[in-house]
Amino acid sequence: MRIADYLPIGAIMPNLPADSKLEALQLMVRAMDKLMYLSDVGVAERDILSREAKMTTGIGHGIAVPHARSEAAKGLQAVLARHAAGLDWAALDGRPVHFIVMVLSHPDSPGPHLQFLAAIARLLNDPPVQHALMQAETARQIHQIVCPPKRKGLFRP
Amino acid sequence: MLLATPALASEAHDVPHLMVQLVLQLAVIIFAAKFVGELVERRLHQPAVLGELLAGTIIGPYALGAIPFPALGPLFPRPDAGAPLPVTQELYAIATVASIVLLFLSGLETDLATFLRYSVAGTVVGIAGVVFSFALGDLLTVALGFADGFMDPVALFMGTVSTATSVGITARILSEKRKMDTPEGVTIMAGAVIDDVLGIIVLALVVGISRVGAQGGDLDWSAIGMIALKAFGFWLGAMAVGLALARRVSALLKWLRSRETMGAVAFGFALLLAGLAEKAGLAMIIGAYVMGLSLSRVDIAHELRERLSPLYSVLVPIFFCVMGMLVDPSAMRGVVLFGLAFTAVAIVSKVAACGGAALLVGFNLRGCARIGAGMLPRGEVALIVAGVGLAAGAVTQSMFGVAIMMTLVTTLAAPPLLVRLLAGGSGLRSRTGQPTEAEAEPLTLELPTVEVAEFILSRLLESFVREEFFVHRMDPGARLFQVRKEDISLTIRRERNALHLTSRPEDTEVVRVFVLEEIATLRELMSSLSSLSSLTDLGVSLRLD
Known part of the structure; x- marks a missing residue:
C-alpha cells in the first residue's frame, strides 16, 4: 500500500500549535474537517477521543497514531502533524510525541485502516x-520524505 | 465380435458415440482409481498414486479393458498396431489437462524462496542424473549385445529413455506428505525440471544422429542448437517473466473479487503457460509448474490452492490411471533378463548420481537418499521417447518392452521408497549452512486462560480479514494460521494460553498495531464488565423455568 495515496500535501501540518494531547487531537480533527474529509466534526472527535480513552495511541519512538473507525469519515482519511517540542501522550515508552498521524475510516469501508x-x-x-x-x-x-516520488517501471506495481 | 467390428468402425467418427465412450471411460477410471487408491492406502499403507497406476493397468486396454461388453464393445479397445497411444485421444487430452492441474498446484505449494535458494543444488542433481543414467543406459545396451557401439542409435535411444525423471509422481508424493517446500522437495523439483529440459535436448540430438545414421549426411548442429536454445530460453525466460509479473497477475485476480472466479482465471493462466511451453519445445507440465511457482509467493496462493483442490481431486487420479493404462505387461515377454538388468541400472544410476550430487551440495545421507529416490521414477516422458524411437525405427518392439518394464518398476518402486525415506529428521548436513530467512523474535502474548487467548486470536484474525488480508489455517489439527497480504506475511500460533506472532522484521509494525488494537478492546471490555454489578443477575434471567 502507498502512503502517498492518502496523504496529500494539504494534509500535512508542519507545526502543530498545540500544548496538550487533547488540543492536538481537536486541532487535527478540525483540520480534517477543513479538508472536507468529514461529514460530522462532533462525531469524529467523539470517536477519536473514545479510542484514546481505551488505551494510549502513543506507540513509542515519538510516534502517535490516534485513529478510529467513524461514521463521520468518508473512506480512509489521514492527516500528519509535527510537534517540534514534543507532547506528553502517555506513550507506551513514556517519551514525548513529535509525530502524530490521525486516521479515520468509515466502519463499512473494507480495506486498510490498521495496515495504514x-x-x-x-x-x-x-x-x-x-x-x-x-x-x-x-x-x-x-x-x-513521507511520500517519495513513485518509482516507475513495468515490473514494479 | 465379427459382427460388431464394422458397426464400431462406422461409429468411429460419430461424435455422440465418442462422447458416450469417453464419459463411460471416465466414470470407470474414477471408480477404479479411487477404489484401488483407497485400498492401497488403507491396507498396504502406500500412497494412493500407486493404487491409481495399478488400477490403470488393470482396467486398461492391455488387460480387462479390452474385454468387450455386449452391445457396447470393449470400453478400452486394444490399440491398432502403430497407434501412437494405447488410449483414445479424447481420454489422453483429459489426462493432459489433469497433469497441468497437478503441476500447477505443485508449483503453488513450493516455497519460491527455498526453490531459488536450492536451484543451483537442483541443477547439479539434475545434470548428474541425466549424464549418468544416459551413459549407463547406453553402455548396458552395448554390453549386452543389443547395439554395436556407444553411438549406435539403439544404444542412444535406450540411454535417452533412462534419463527423464517423471516429476508428476514425485510431486504427488511430496504434496501428500507436505514436503514440497523442504530443501529436498525443492531440490527434487528443480532437478526434475532441469532434467526435463536436458531430456528434450538429448532427444533432439539422438533423433538427429539416428537420422544421419539411416540416411547419411551431416548432423544438423544448428537445428539441435536451436532446440537447446529454445528449451533453455523458455525455461529461464518464463521464470524471469513469471517472477516479475506475479504481482500483476495477482492484482488482476484480486480485481475479480469472487474467490471462485479467481481460481478459475488462475488456472487459465496455467493452461496458457503450459501451451506456450509446449510451443517452445518443452513439456506442458513445465509451463504449468512455472506458473504455479511464480504465484506461490503472492498473498492469494493459499486461496488459489483451496479453490483448485476439488479439481485436483477429480482430475489428478485420472492422469495417473491413464499413465497406468499405457503399460503393456505382455510387451515385456522375451526381454525379461535385459529388462531386469536395464531396470536395475536405471535405478542405480539415478539414485547414485543424484544422491551423490546431493552429497556434494550440502545434504547428508538421509537427504541424498530422499533426493535419489525422488528422481527415480520415469514416467510418460520415457514412454514418449521410446515411442519416438519406435517411430524412427531405431527401437524394436522388444526394446520398447524393456523401456516399459523400466518405467513400470521405477514408477511403482519410487512411491513406497520415498514415503519411507521422507520420515525422520532434516536431510541437510548442517543446520548452520542453511541460511534461514530473517525472522523477528516472535511476539508472545501470555493471556490468563485458553479461552481469552482463543478470543483474542479470533478477534485478531477477524480484523486481518476485515483489512483484506488472506488468512489460511495451516494445520487443521492445530491453531496455526498464516496471514498474508501482498508483501506482508506472518504466522499466528496459539499454544495453550499463549499467542505467538512471527513475522519478518519489516512487518513487526503490522503485528504490533493489530495486537495493540485488540489489547485496547480487551481493556475496554474488562472495565465495562466490571461495571456490570453482578453476572449472577444475568444468569438468573437465563435459567430454565
Missing part, C-alpha cells in the same frame, strides 16, 4: 527519517 497505521509507523520508526523530518521546514519537504 502500520505502514506509517514503519516509515517513521527510523532515526534517519525522523531526523530528516525534524529538519524539514515546509509541508512540501515533509511530504517529499
Whole structure:
C-alpha cells in the first residue's frame, strides 16, 4: 500500500500549535474537517477521543497514531502533524510525541485502516527519517520524505 | 465380435458415440482409481498414486479393458498396431489437462524462496542424473549385445529413455506428505525440471544422429542448437517473466473479487503457460509448474490452492490411471533378463548420481537418499521417447518392452521408497549452512486462560480479514494460521494460553498495531464488565423455568 495515496500535501501540518494531547487531537480533527474529509466534526472527535480513552495511541519512538473507525469519515482519511517540542501522550515508552498521524475510516469501508497505521509507523520508526523530518521546514519537504516520488517501471506495481 | 467390428468402425467418427465412450471411460477410471487408491492406502499403507497406476493397468486396454461388453464393445479397445497411444485421444487430452492441474498446484505449494535458494543444488542433481543414467543406459545396451557401439542409435535411444525423471509422481508424493517446500522437495523439483529440459535436448540430438545414421549426411548442429536454445530460453525466460509479473497477475485476480472466479482465471493462466511451453519445445507440465511457482509467493496462493483442490481431486487420479493404462505387461515377454538388468541400472544410476550430487551440495545421507529416490521414477516422458524411437525405427518392439518394464518398476518402486525415506529428521548436513530467512523474535502474548487467548486470536484474525488480508489455517489439527497480504506475511500460533506472532522484521509494525488494537478492546471490555454489578443477575434471567 502507498502512503502517498492518502496523504496529500494539504494534509500535512508542519507545526502543530498545540500544548496538550487533547488540543492536538481537536486541532487535527478540525483540520480534517477543513479538508472536507468529514461529514460530522462532533462525531469524529467523539470517536477519536473514545479510542484514546481505551488505551494510549502513543506507540513509542515519538510516534502517535490516534485513529478510529467513524461514521463521520468518508473512506480512509489521514492527516500528519509535527510537534517540534514534543507532547506528553502517555506513550507506551513514556517519551514525548513529535509525530502524530490521525486516521479515520468509515466502519463499512473494507480495506486498510490498521495496515495504514502500520505502514506509517514503519516509515517513521527510523532515526534517519525522523531526523530528516525534524529538519524539514515546509509541508512540501515533509511530504517529499513521507511520500517519495513513485518509482516507475513495468515490473514494479 | 465379427459382427460388431464394422458397426464400431462406422461409429468411429460419430461424435455422440465418442462422447458416450469417453464419459463411460471416465466414470470407470474414477471408480477404479479411487477404489484401488483407497485400498492401497488403507491396507498396504502406500500412497494412493500407486493404487491409481495399478488400477490403470488393470482396467486398461492391455488387460480387462479390452474385454468387450455386449452391445457396447470393449470400453478400452486394444490399440491398432502403430497407434501412437494405447488410449483414445479424447481420454489422453483429459489426462493432459489433469497433469497441468497437478503441476500447477505443485508449483503453488513450493516455497519460491527455498526453490531459488536450492536451484543451483537442483541443477547439479539434475545434470548428474541425466549424464549418468544416459551413459549407463547406453553402455548396458552395448554390453549386452543389443547395439554395436556407444553411438549406435539403439544404444542412444535406450540411454535417452533412462534419463527423464517423471516429476508428476514425485510431486504427488511430496504434496501428500507436505514436503514440497523442504530443501529436498525443492531440490527434487528443480532437478526434475532441469532434467526435463536436458531430456528434450538429448532427444533432439539422438533423433538427429539416428537420422544421419539411416540416411547419411551431416548432423544438423544448428537445428539441435536451436532446440537447446529454445528449451533453455523458455525455461529461464518464463521464470524471469513469471517472477516479475506475479504481482500483476495477482492484482488482476484480486480485481475479480469472487474467490471462485479467481481460481478459475488462475488456472487459465496455467493452461496458457503450459501451451506456450509446449510451443517452445518443452513439456506442458513445465509451463504449468512455472506458473504455479511464480504465484506461490503472492498473498492469494493459499486461496488459489483451496479453490483448485476439488479439481485436483477429480482430475489428478485420472492422469495417473491413464499413465497406468499405457503399460503393456505382455510387451515385456522375451526381454525379461535385459529388462531386469536395464531396470536395475536405471535405478542405480539415478539414485547414485543424484544422491551423490546431493552429497556434494550440502545434504547428508538421509537427504541424498530422499533426493535419489525422488528422481527415480520415469514416467510418460520415457514412454514418449521410446515411442519416438519406435517411430524412427531405431527401437524394436522388444526394446520398447524393456523401456516399459523400466518405467513400470521405477514408477511403482519410487512411491513406497520415498514415503519411507521422507520420515525422520532434516536431510541437510548442517543446520548452520542453511541460511534461514530473517525472522523477528516472535511476539508472545501470555493471556490468563485458553479461552481469552482463543478470543483474542479470533478477534485478531477477524480484523486481518476485515483489512483484506488472506488468512489460511495451516494445520487443521492445530491453531496455526498464516496471514498474508501482498508483501506482508506472518504466522499466528496459539499454544495453550499463549499467542505467538512471527513475522519478518519489516512487518513487526503490522503485528504490533493489530495486537495493540485488540489489547485496547480487551481493556475496554474488562472495565465495562466490571461495571456490570453482578453476572449472577444475568444468569438468573437465563435459567430454565
